[in-house]
Structures are given as structure tokens and as C-alpha cells.
Amino acid sequence: xxxxxxxxxxxxxxxxxxxxxxxxxxxxxxxxxxxxxxxxxxxxxxxxxxxxxxxxxxxxxxxxxxxxxxxxxxxxxxxxxxxxxxxxxxxxxxxxxxxxxxxxxxxxxxxxxxxxxxxxxxxxxxxxxxxxxxxxxxxxxxxxxxxxxxxxxxxxxxxxxxxxxxxxxxxxxxxxxxxxxxxxxxxxxxxxxxxxxxxxxxxxxxxxxxxxxxxxxxxxxxxxxxxxxxxxxxxxxxxxxxxxxxxxxxxxxxxxxxxxxxxxxxxxxxxxxxxxxxxxxxxxxxxxxxxxxxxxxxxxxxxxxxxxxxxxxxxxxxxxxxxxxxxxxxxxxxxxxxxxxxxxxxxxxxxxxx
Amino acid sequence: xxxxxxxxxxxxxxxxxxxxxxxxxxxxxxxxxxxxxxxxxxxxxxxxxxxxxxxxxxxxxxxxxxxxxxxxxxxxxxxxxxxxxxxxxxxxxxxxxxxxxxxxxxxxxxxxxxxxxxxxxxxxxxxxxxxxxxxxxxxxxxxxxxxxxxxxxxxxxxxxxxxxxxxxxxxxxxxxxxxxxxxxxxxxxxxxxxxxxxxxxxxxxxxxxxxxxxxxxxxxxxxxxxxxxxxxxxxxxxxxxxxxxxxxxxxxxxxxxxxxxxxxxxxxxxxxxxxxxxxxxxxxxxxxxxxxxxxxxxxxxxxxxxxxxxxxxxxxxxxxxxxxxxxxxxxxxxxxxxxxxxxxxxxxxxxxxxxxxxxxxxxxxxxxxxxxxxxxxxxxx
Amino acid sequence: xxxxxxxxxxxxxxxxxxxxxxxxxxxxxxxxxxxxxxxxxxxxxxxxxxxxxxxxxxxxxxxxxxxxxxxxxxxxxxxxxxxxxx
Numbered sequence: 032x033x034x035x036x037x038x039x040x041x042x043x044x045x046x047x048x049x050x051x052x053x054x055x056x057x058x059x060x061x062x063x064x065x066x067x068x069x070x071x072x073x074x075x076x077x078x079x080x081x082x083x084x085x086x087x088x089x090x091x092x093x094x095x096x097x098x099x100x101x102x103x104x105x106x107x108x109x110x111x112x113x114x115x116x117x118x119x120x121x122x123x124x125x126x127x128x129x130x131x132x133x134x135x136x137x138x139x140x141x142x143x144x145x146x147x148x149x150x151x152x153x154x155x156x157x158x159x160x161x162x163x164x165x166x167x168x169x170x171x172x173x174x175x176x177x178x179x180x181x182x183x184x185x186x187x188x189x190x191x192x193x194x195x196x197x198x199x200x201x202x203x204x205x206x207x208x209x210x211x212x213x214x215x216x217x218x219x220x221x222x223x224x225x226x227x228x229x230x231x232x233x234x235x236x237x238x239x240x241x242x243x244x245x246x247x248x249x250x251x252x253x254x255x256x257x258x259x260x261x262x263x264x265x266x267x268x269x270x271x272x273x274x275x276x277x278x279x280x281x282x283x284x285x286x287x288x289x290x291x292x293x294x295x296x297x298x299x300x301x302x303x304x305x306x307x308x309x310x311x312x313x314x315x316x317x318x319x320x321x322x323x324x325x326x327x328x329x330x331x332x333x334x335x336x337x338x339x340x341x342x343x344x345x346x347x348x349x350x351x352x353x354x355x356x357x358x359x360x361x362x363x364x365x366x367x368x369x370x371x372x373x374x375x376x377x378x379x380x381x382x383x384x385x
Numbered sequence: 386x387x388x389x390x391x392x393x394x395x396x397x398x399x400x401x402x403x404x405x406x407x408x409x410x411x412x413x414x415x416x417x418x419x420x421x422x423x424x425x426x427x428x429x430x431x432x433x434x435x436x437x438x439x440x441x442x443x444x445x446x447x448x449x450x451x452x453x454x455x456x457x458x459x460x461x462x463x464x465x466x467x468x469x470x471x472x473x474x475x476x477x478x479x480x481x482x483x484x485x486x487x488x489x490x491x492x493x494x495x496x497x498x499x500x501x502x503x504x505x506x507x508x509x510x511x512x513x514x515x516x517x518x519x520x521x522x523x524x525x526x527x528x529x530x531x532x533x534x535x536x537x538x539x540x541x542x543x544x545x546x547x548x549x550x551x552x553x554x555x556x557x558x559x560x561x562x563x564x565x566x567x568x569x570x571x572x573x574x575x576x577x578x579x580x581x582x583x584x585x586x587x588x589x590x591x592x593x594x595x596x597x598x599x600x601x602x603x604x605x606x607x608x609x610x611x612x613x614x615x616x617x618x619x620x621x622x623x624x625x626x627x628x629x630x631x632x633x634x635x636x637x638x639x640x641x642x643x644x645x646x647x648x649x650x651x652x653x654x655x656x657x658x659x660x661x662x663x664x665x666x667x668x669x670x671x672x673x674x675x676x677x678x679x680x681x682x683x684x685x686x687x688x689x690x691x692x693x694x695x696x697x698x699x700x701x702x703x704x705x706x707x708x709x710x711x712x713x714x715x716x717x718x719x720x721x722x723x724x725x726x727x728x729x730x731x732x733x734x735x736x737x738x739x740x741x742x743x744x745x746x747x748x749x750x751x752x753x754x755x756x757x758x759x760x761x762x763x764x765x766x
Numbered sequence: 767x768x769x770x771x772x773x774x775x776x777x778x779x780x781x782x783x784x785x786x787x788x789x790x791x792x793x794x795x796x797x798x799x800x801x802x803x804x805x806x807x808x809x810x811x812x813x814x815x816x817x818x819x820x821x822x823x824x825x826x827x828x829x830x831x832x833x834x835x836x837x838x839x840x841x842x843x844x845x846x847x848x849x850x851x852x
Binding site: 303 | 393395429430434435436504733751752754
Binding site for chain 2: 813
């Protein structure tokens with residue numbers, strides 16, 4: 032499709048305008064929305080081509096290199112929360128998913144389902160935030176799509192992002208790689224994203240200065256892999272379901288157990304307090320800027336040092352070890368001196384948190 | 386956090402544990418029931434069982450109001466949403482309890498019922514104010530801790546002449562439940578429920594005081610120690626119970642003296658008495674009909690009584706035959722004694738009441754303690 | 767459900783409400799169920815209501831007694847014992 036010639040068209044009324052069904056029809060209104068809102072924000076060589084798909088030369092793939100793709104849907108409610116919004120969240124989330132395979136992220140796609148009546152002001156805020164996140168991470172959004180659904184059939188906006196990355200030769204990172212004796216590292220304090228989102232939910236109304244930790248972790252991962260080639264066996268970011276769920280997943284995939292030390296798991300005092308107040312357990316609350324790394328014991332010190340040297344890993348802690356356990360229990364010695372199982376999340380602790 | 390962290394100190398825990406090991410006489414077994422769901426949860430979550438001598442056993446009692454809520458009552462709440470089109474406001478804990486017809490409140494919501502989670506009765510009142518054209522019902526459950534807030538909501542609704550608000554009242558009473566356990570058939574039949582004493586509820590006692598337990602200790606010759614909510618409180622209370630047994634005493638002691646007084650919160654009690662009166666009898670899940678164990682809304686406030694307003698009738702629904710909740714709630718069996726524990730009945734798919742709430746004996750054991758049931762070989766490099 | 771937590775009262779509000787602070791989190795709750803709530807009191811919060819207050823002296827005493835040999839003084843305040851049995 033050739034770029035539409037610019038006859039004079041009254042520009043979008045960002046301040047007062049809303050999404051209407053016309054914006055999803057694929058016609059002039061849709062094209063205007065894309066040009067004035069999306070392209071203006073994301074602007075890159077791929078999008079400027081104006082095609083339905085982005086054509087690009089394959090990245091350099093030395094023998095043994097592999098490609099990674101990951102996708103994520105974002106339905107967080109509310110759309111704006113302390114420390115972020117659905118826009119930057121959708122960039123960080125997928126960049127992180129790609130990075131958790133030990134890959135260098137290259138490109139993103141973004142698909143928007145917009146609800147009729149959604150204010151353009153809010154959409155612009157979200158898209159600008161997304162574009163900023165994409166620029167800061169160095170991972171461009173190279174193709175996208177928008178659709179509009181009738182009022183009441185959506186919730187403002189749903190965003191779906193897919194990412195592509197390259198895994199260097201010799202990097203083997205997977206949930207099934209953990210072995211008894213391996214060290215479990217956590218890159219920082221847990222529970223902030225979930226608490227930040229919750230603090231905006233009307234029914235709860237508590238004041239806090241906690242902000243979401245949403246961040247792109249790919250440079251942290253790169254530093255870790257460089258510090259100990261072959262030493263990092265598993266990487267995962269503890270999003271929905273929190274640290275507990277993620278560790279249980281890994282335990283099951285690897286056919287092993289884990290033993291954690293509660294005193295070693297870093298939690299901010301305000302997050303602890305919010306959890307006390309609401310009857311929640313920080314272990315089960317979503318994080319959007321943290322990762323778990325499981326390392327070979329001889330590599331742990333080097334990885335830990337590399338993480339602490341990185342701005343996103345300064346509070347990295349050694350939180351436990353992988354054990355031999357046919358039942359794949361994740362156990363924990365409590366601060367109190369007793370022992371308990373850290374089970375899978377039961378039911379739904381916090382809806383619409385990511 | 387003040388008044389929280391100091392009561393979770395691991396070093397002091399070990400001190401108390403050492404005390405317990407010294408004072409628990411090796412030639413006898415000690416069996417104590419903790420009545421409050423919050424205590425059950427604390428014991429599991431902090432792994433307190435690991436710190437007790439092997440001859441001191443904790444038995445989990447029916448102190449979880451969600452667990453003892455009969456299926457028939459949840460059916461009523463679902464009926465209000467699906468058949469009467471009311472906005473039903475409920476505490477989060479109740480939402481997943483399985484009821485009749487494969488439904489629960491959360492499943493009824495998926496079917497179109499307007500069911501909303503609230504954190505307090507006041508939230509439900511607010512929803513009623515914001516939706517004057519809809520009927521709003523607050524599904525009120527809980528022991529004496531949770532009852533005064535409901536009473537407050539009804540009083541406020543009355544004062545402001547709110548026309549679209551009512552309460553489905555399922556509040557239950559602690560002393561009646563404890564009596565029922567002590568009077569249960571197994572106790573008389575076997576004489577073998579080895580309950581040597583009680584860890585009394587923390588927050589219920591803030592409201593009702595420790596006076597109501599005095600008669601138990603005398604009538605049943607069982608010591609009662611009111612314990613605070615934190616793990617150190619629970620451990621200290623167990624120590625105090627062991628001491629009483631060793632010394633042949635059976636009195637009420639108050640470990641939670643920083644919050645519990647003899648007469649409790651009389652404001653709150655007066656408010657409850659103004660709004661509620663005792664039901665003759667009320668079905669408790671797993672325990673059957675228990676006399677004088679629950680509250681209903683007084684006639685003066687009948688317009689706020691959902692049962693009367695919507696002409697609801699209570700239909701008892703039997704529990705699954707394989708479910709051992711009744712025996713577990715009475716302290717006669719352990720979760721692991723139940724054939725379907727952990728297999729058919731899990732927190733994901735709870736069959737009985739003890740698995741539903743995180744304070745239930747089965748749920749607590751499953752989530753925090755089941756690793757002890759299975760020999761685990763742990764190797765560290 | 768038995769979830770109740772001690773929090774510091776930092777501000778009184780009209781309509782029998784107050785702001786409490788727990789570890790830096792601020793929340794508005796009702797104090798209608800307790801008498802004479804004052805700023806800097808520690809109240810016990812359950813489902814959005816203060817149901818009682820913490821007595822700081824008793825709290826200190828309880829902490830001091832943990833694990834000590836001495837019998838808790840609280841025992842002396844409660845009702846008379848039943849007959850001792852072997």
C-alpha cells in the first residue's frame with residue numbers, strides 16, 4: 032500500500048477525541064489514527080514503509096545460534112499505575128520473555144484492541160510510553176495492528192506484543208536445566224508491581240509510595256552471561272503468580288526440589304506492610320522488573336557480582352539451592368526457624384495484575 | 386512494623402521451644418486445640434510444629450468461618466444474584482467455596498451474577514448508595530470479630546433510611562462451637578478425643594473479652610489460654626497450657642493481654658446486641674445443627690434482613706460422603722486421615738470445607754505442611 | 767478471615783474515621799467501634815474497622831515474659847482455678 036497522499040485532513044483531536052468504530056474500519060480514519068498517533072510515536076524505518084508486514088534481513092546467525100520468539104497479552108487494570116502503564120509494561124514484558132532464554136532481543140510487534148469511547152489522550156499517553164520504552168531498550172516495534180470493539184466489549188485497551196531475539200551459540204538456558212546443588216539467585220526486592228497496581232484499585236484505597244518495578248532486563252542478562260559463560264542454567268522472570276509460582280514451575284520442569292531461606296528474600300517494608308493489611312503473601316505477587324537465575328554452584332559468585340554491578344540487580348540475593356526431590360517441593364526455612372512448603376498459587380490472588 | 390515484628394523473632398522462638406522441651410513431661414502426650422483459623426494459619430505458615438516437642442500435638446478446630454459455612458447458605462447467596470438480580474457483596478474468602486449444582490459465587494459471577502468482592506461491610510453500604518435502583522445484599526460471615534462491622538453497617542443503613550440494602554446474616558458464635566466440640570458424640574463415645582486444653586482465639590476475644598471462657602475451664606476442667614495472633618504468642622500460649630496441665634490447673638489465662646481484657650469491647654458488644662439476636666439453632670458445615678450458635682437480625686431491623694426481604698428458605702445440603710471434614714473440625718481426625726485429601730480434594734478443587742479457606746486445617750496442611758507426610762530426600766552439594 | 771493487624775493511628779477524621787499507618791502504608795478506617803481513639807494509639811484493624819487498641823505496657827510485659835521461668839502475671843488476674851487433678 033502506498034503512503035496516503037496528504038490532502039488537508041483536520042488532525043486528530045487528541046485532547047477531546049475518542050476512539051470510535053470508524054477507527055477500526057481500515058479506512059481513512061483508521062489510517063489517520065495510525066499515522067498521527069502510532070507512527071508519530073514509534074517512528075522507524077520499518078513502519079515508514081507503510082506495509083502490512085515488516086521485511087528485514089535475517090540477523091547474523093553464526094553456527095549454533097538460534098532464534099527465540101515470545102508473545103504476551105496485557106490486560107492490566109487499571110491502565111495507569113505508579114511507576115508505569117500498560118504501554119511500557121507490554122514492551123518490558125515481552126523483551127524480558129525473550130531475554131529469559133538468554134537471547135538478545137531484536138524486534139517487537141504490537142497489536143492493539145481498542146474499545147469504542149476510549150479517550151485519545153489516554154491512548155497517546157500509552158503509546159508514547161511504549162515508544163519511549165522501545166527506544167530506551169533499543170528494541171523497535173516494527174509492525175503492528177489496531178482493531179476496535181464496541182463499547183463494553185473491551186476495557187479501554189488490550190495490548191499484545193510479540194518479540195524476536197537471537198540466542199548466541201553455546202547458550203543453553205531452559206526451565207528444565209536446574210540440577211541439585213545449583214544456587215538460586217533473585218535480582219532484587221519482590222512484590223512491588225502487584226502492590227502498585229492494587230493501590231489503584233478503588234475498593235482498596237490505600238496510600239503508598241510503592242511503584243511498579245517494570246523494567247527491561249536484557250542488559251542485565253547479557254552481563255550475567257558474559258560473567259559466567261555456561262554457568263547460568265535457568266532464567267525466568269516471576270510475573271503472574273510471583274516468585275513462588277515461578278520456582279514451582281522450574282522445579283517441576285527440572286524434576287527437582289528447592290530449599291529457600293526466607294530471611295534472604297528481599298522485600299521492601301512497605302510491600303510487607305501492604306501484604307499484612309490485605310492478607311497477601313509477597314511470594315505470590317507479580318513482579319515486572321526482576322529475574323530468578325539458577326546457576327551452577329561454581330559460577331554463582333561471578334554471576335552474583337555481575338548482577339550487583341548492574342543498576343537493575345543491585346539488591347541481588349542468594350535465596351536458596353536446588354535439591355534432589357522426587358516430589359518437586361519448593362520448601363523454605365522460615366525466618367522463625369520452622370520449615371514450610373511454598374506451594375503453587377491456589378486460585379486467583381490478584382486479578383488483572385499484568 | 387511495631388507490635389508485629391517483635392512477636393515473630395526467631396531467637397525468642399527457639400528460647401520458648403527450649404523451655405517447652407524442658408517442661409513437657411516425656412511420659413505423657415499433650416493435645417491442644419487451637420480454635421481460631423488465624424492460629425491454624427500461623428502455625429502452618431511459620432512451621433511452628435517443627436519447634437514443638439514430639440509429644441505436644443496441635444489439633445485444628447472449627448475456627449474458620451468460611452469452612453463452617455454450610456453449602457445451603459452459599460446457595461442462598463447465589464440465588465440472590467442469579468434469580469433476584471441483586472448485587473451480592475462478599476468477602477474474598479467466600480467466593481470460591483463450592484456450593485450446589487457445581488456452582489460457587491465466582492462461577493455464578495461467570496454466569497452473569499453481579500457478585501462483587503468487598504473488604505468490609507462499609508464497602509457494601511457504599512455500593513448500595515451508589516446504585517439506588519438495584520438491591521444490594523451483603524453476605525455477612527464470620528465470628529464475633531467480624532460481626533460488629535456488620536452491625537455498624539446495618540445501623541448506618543437504618544439511620545440514613547437506605548432502602549435498597551440488606552444483609553444475609555451468617556454470623557456464628559465462638560463459645561457455642563467450643564462447647565459443641567467438647568460435647569460431641571466422639572468425646573462421649575470414645576472418651577478418646579485427647580483434648581487437654583485450648584488456645585483461645587485472638588481477635589474474637591478482643592471483642593468478647595476472656596470472661597466467656599471462664600465457665601469452660603470450670604465445667605470441662607480444660608485450661609484455656611487466649612493467645613495473640615503472632616507465632617511467638619502461639620508458642621508462649623502452648624507453653625502456658627503445658628504448665629497448667631503439669632500443675633493440674635484448669636483456668637483461663639490471657640497471653641494476649643496487650644489487646645484482650647476481661648470484658649472486651651463493650652461498645653461493640655452493645656452494638657451487636659442492638660442489631661442481632663441469637664438463632665435457636667444453625668447448621669455448621671461438618672458439625673450439624675448447633676444450638677444457640679449463630680445470630681439473626683432483630684425484628685426492629687427486619688427490612689435489612691435479606692432472608693426475610695427476599696423470602697428465602699434454607700435448604701440443607703449434605704456433604705460428600707468421602708469427606709471427613711466433620712471429624713477433622715472436631716479434632717478427631719487429621720487431614721491425612723481423609724481418603725480424598727490431596728488427591729480428589731485439593732485447594733484447586735475443594736470437596737469439603739476444610740480445604741476451602743487458607744485457614745482450614747486441610748488447606749493449611751496441604752499448602753504448608755504436606756511435605757512432612759512424604760519422606761523427602763534432600764541433598765545439598 | 768481472622769486477619770487483624772496493629773497499626774498506628776496518625777490522623778482523626780470526621781464521621782468516626784481515621785487514617786492509620788502501617789509500615790508506611792496509609793489507609794482510612796472506621797473507629798466507630800472503639801472509644802476515645804487518639805493520634806499515636808495503636809489500633810487493631812479488622813475488615814476496615816478498628817476493633818480494639820494495643821496497651822503498650824502489656825505489650826512490653828508480654829515480650830519480657832516470653833520464655834521466662836516466671837508464671838505470666840496474667841494468670842493471677844483470671845478467675846479462680848478449679849480443683850487440681852493429678
